Amino acid sequence: MRLTVRRQRLLVLAAVLVLASAAVLLPRVDDGAHGQAQNGAYQPFACDQPGSTNPQQRRQDVQLDNGAGDFNAAGRMYPCLAGVRWHLQSGNVATSDPGTAIGQIRTAYGRKFPGTVYYAAAGSRTDLYQVAFSGLQFCTGDTTPVGACPASGTTDIQLYADSGDAPSPKPAAPYRLTIDPDQAITIGGAGVWTEVLATASSSFTVPVAQLPTATHLACGLVGGTARGGFLGIGGTCELSAEDFAGGLAQWLGGGENYTLLGVNLDFYYLVTHRQNPSDPYTQLPVDGSGNPLNSIQLPDTTISVG
């Protein structure tokens, strides 16, 4: 079987044309969502500064993780960030005892947030980290499926925001908004992905035994703090958001499940969304209903301002 030279030439030209067309025409999967960034029809309220002609001028562009560590592949969210810092704390991040489990963090990935994070009223910062996970669960055991956390889990959970941490103008009298669950809480669930924009010093502590090589070497290699154990084996490893988002951290544990011994999280934004959404603004949850899948479960919770 042999084509004439003329047909071969046409074949080669067609192949080059197909390749060039594919390179130009194939869209990134999040292009659909990108068009809604500045569209007031999709946003519940304006997010701009006085004098601006664009009502969504200060809306932040946050690219979401696709559920496999790719922060560039999935959809985007466009929050209007108040600049108020939330604080979530449970257990002891400085513990050296790997047996004091308070829960687990599942399939976690991290990265340094690219570019600048803008607050709605004023101010911005460039030092935040984006941590994504499929579940953050406060149970004493680490084998309970996400969403089935028993009430007997740890209740030592502090979740609050201080007005004093907000950008100026601050209120004359500082106050604290506290969310105080009486039972163990779960963030995440089947098919749900959770992401936070956290400070570099936010950290969580895991058993060294769950790291590659099960030694302090893996912890120290990425900048974590190892405690306890014997001759570099065993003990605990405290990983900050900065450690976890570093280049070596992908080798360390991107996508792994960890038993939580302590968590100390300062974050400015938390969002739950469907795993790998092409358009999180319009895409229905996995079950097709309007139910947000109980993606944040706070049983018997007291919310107070004081």
Place this chain on the structure above:
Amino acid sequence: MRAAVVAGWLWFRAFRRTRPFWGGLWCILAGAWIVRSMFFSFVLAVSGGWSYSSGYILGGGLVLFGLVAWFAPHYRGLLGVLAVLLALAAFVAANLGGYLLGSVLGILGGSMVWAWGEKTPRRSRGGRRRAVVPAS
């Protein structure tokens, strides 16, 4: 049955000897591997701004050029160079070119396509090759 197998083998041999078969095959395998590597749930994912599209475009391009090299051997020079360029681009843009393997295969295949030369048809069995007399 035996005659059909022999005829098929002879057809394949003629097909193989009249075009850059092995170079094209390596290109096709390299492209398929680069596309396949986009689905791995490795903890390590390396990609540039193109993100997901790059693996499909570069891997698909290698498969395409491998196939075209089979059916348009007259343009093997151009196709070989393009295949090597795609394999190099895949290293930068698509998970290190399928974790290096795809890029290496693509460069090898593209080079083989570029350097290919048509062989003289083999004489029928029992025929004698012409003796090559060294110049004295």
